[in-house]
Amino acid sequence: MILWLRSLLFYLFGFTTVTIFASAIILVIPFTNASARYQIGVLWCQLIQKVLSILCGIQIKIEGFENIPQDPNKALILLGKHQSAWETFIYPSFFMRELCFVFKRELLFVPFFGWALASLKMIHINRGDREQAREAVNEQGRKLLAEGKWIAIYPEGTRTPRGSFKPYRKGGVRLAITTQTDILPVAQNSGALWPRNSFLKRPGVITLSIGPVISVQGKSEEQLQLELETWIEGEMRRIDSAAYKH
Numbered sequence: 480m481i482l483w484l485r486s487l488l489f490y491l492f493g494f495t496t497v498t499i500f501a502s503a504i505i506l507v508i509p510f511t512n513a514s515a516r517y518q519i520g521v522l523w524c525q526l527i528q529k530v531l532s533i534l535c536g537i538q539i540k541i542e543g544f545e546n547i548p549q550d551p552n553k554a555l556i557l558l559g560k561h562q563s564a565w566e567t568f569i570y571p572s573f574f575m576r577e578l579c580f581v582f583k584r585e586l587l588f589v590p591f592f593g594w595a596l597a598s599l600k601m602i603h604i605n606r607g608d609r610e611q612a613r614e615a616v617n618e619q620g621r622k623l624l625a626e627g628k629w630i631a632i633y634p635e636g637t638r639t640p641r642g643s644f645k646p647y648r649k650g651g652v653r654l655a656i657t658t659q660t661d662i663l664p665v666a667q668n669s670g671a672l673w674p675r676n677s678f679l680k681r682p683g684v685i686t687l688s689i690g691p692v693i694s695v696q697g698k699s700e701e702q703l704q705l706e707l708e709t710w711i712e713g714e715m716r717r718i719d720s721a722a723y724k725h
Contacts, residue, residue, distance in 0.1 A: 486680045489534045493527060501595035513600045517577050520599065524568040536682025537672050539569065542718075543689035547574070547663070554624045555692070557663045558651045560711055561633035562641055562670030565685065569667075570631055573687070578631045579623045581616055581650070600628065606636070613650060620654045629663075630654070634707070641670030642722030644712060652703045655695045662703070664690040664710050668719035686718045 500523040504516045531537050548555065557578065559566060571578055577600070584603040587593040597603075602619045604612035620630055632654075634647035655662050667687045673680050690710050695703060716723045 559665035
């Protein structure tokens, strides 16, 4: 009962504050650029992280911090495991570079949140049309990378159950090779405490593991895809071994 109540309070807080912060972003559109509006969103993500810790007892453990390149001019493509909504607000909270997420266009129609999202430099795709989605990622991705932005993609395409494996889509790897941009792989066991489609948030520690940068130099699409999958899935079995016992 206490777990249910804490989860309810967290959702109420999240829904209320996302409306407030999204409204703020919408109101300042005429006076700001996308990067400034992104920082308002980062403040909300950081606030949500703190409240999640207080109300639901979910803490975060960071591993591999030293693998993040410190060159402010180096663009990267961040490819990560996707088990939960948790990583969608942790990434902006933690990675100090402006992230451009690839997401389904339906999110743009969510009142307030979607309207604010539309004012940021993100890549929205039609998941029902693979060819159009591929073109959107390649076209918009090249422009954003040229600006020095980091692009965040979940190669599985959607949230997956804890302990499962879904073949990775090749959009992120293809963009990396086309633009000769290195990849930063990320793994996190968020599904252990915040499973997909679950109302309850269980207390504990979520491990966010950042891998060594994967160079695209001299590699084929198949080689790069295999290297990415091998690191992320191997790391998942290390940080959440209980989920892979079978």
